[in-house]
Structure formats: C-alpha cells, structure tokens
Amino acid sequence: MKIARRPALSEDERLAALGRLLTDAEIPMRLRVAGVIVLLYAQPLSRVVRLTLDDVIRDGDTVLLRLGEPLSPVPSPVAALLLEHITNRGNMNTATNPASRWLFPGRRPGQPLGPDHLSALLNQVGIPIAAARGAAIRQQLLELPAPVVADALGYHDKTTSRLRNETGGTWSRYAAGDHGRSPAGWTPQRFNDS
Structure with missing residues (x-):
C-alpha cells in the first residue's frame, strides 16, 4: 500500500496560514509559534520541540533564532x-x-512537547506539517542559494541542492564558500590610468 503525500502548499496557502497563525487568538499560542517556525524556517517538528530559550537571542530590538549559522x-x-x-x-x-x-x-x-503530539495538534488547526515545510523550504530556495539555506536552516547541502533543482531555483551557479578572502597566491591586478 502506497501512502499518498500531500504536495507542498502553494505560496498563497503558506502566506494565508502564516497570516492566520499571526492573528487568530483562538489558536493556542504554542501552536501559533510552532506553526510559524515551520512555515517560515522549514523546520521539522522534531527540531522545533528541541528548541530552548537559549535558542532565542535578543540583541536590542532584534530577535534571532538559532537554527543554523548564521542565526x-x-x-x-x-x-x-x-x-x-x-x-x-x-x-x-x-x-x-x-x-x-x-x-x-x-x-x-x-522533556519537551512530543513532535507527534504537536503535529496532530497543528493538523487539527489546519497546518499540514509536511506540506508546510515543503512550501517553506522551496520559497527559501527561490530567494537564496541552496548552500546558504542549508547553513542557515540546518539542512544538509545535498538536500537543499536537490530541492533547488526540483523547484527550478535560479542559484544553480552559486559557488559556496568564503567569498570574503582571496585565494592563496592571488593578487589583484592593478591598472595604470596615466
């Protein structure tokens, strides 16, 4: 027996779900926050429930979430x-x-909340986790290079590269690595304007 997987949410469905989670005070707060983390950052619930207070960093008015590097x-x-x-x-x-x-x-x-329990609760309020994660990661890959998404969200780079190829992302020629330094032995060419 083959289990049918629901395709990723469309971008409109993802944004509508985000809007509902941000504004619907009838949905319990923990479900709203967990759902938003999935819909924005494509995190599996097994990682969401393992987040601690130390993974939420306040820097003045800025709030950062430790999912990968950079924050x-x-x-x-x-x-x-x-x-x-x-x-x-x-x-x-x-x-x-x-x-x-x-x-x-x-x-x-x-112990943290169980991921299966949290998934069931989110499904009850209309957030299908697998479809939400799929939509979130694909949107990230349309906006950023796959290696950047992999590092920032804690994904394996092969996973993000495969998903980028499936979605038709435009970052296929992005060269990962430290672009802030020059290769060893390389010196910039100087032009004489006189």
Missing part, C-alpha cells in the same frame, strides 16, 4: 508572538517543570 532573523510580528509565548509558556505550573528551558515544555519532567 536567523525573526520578523517583528513573529518576534512579538515568540516573546509573548516565552513569557506565557504552557506546562510550566507543574511541580516537575518550574525551571524548564524548553521553548515547548512537555508534561513529563525535563
């Missing part, structure tokens, strides 16, 4: 939602979790 900037409406979630995280009132560092604390002592 990923968090847009202001998402940053406000994320910071509100941190202030009011669920599962913190139990005797076993008062000092939990998990961004999404679970009910069991010292």
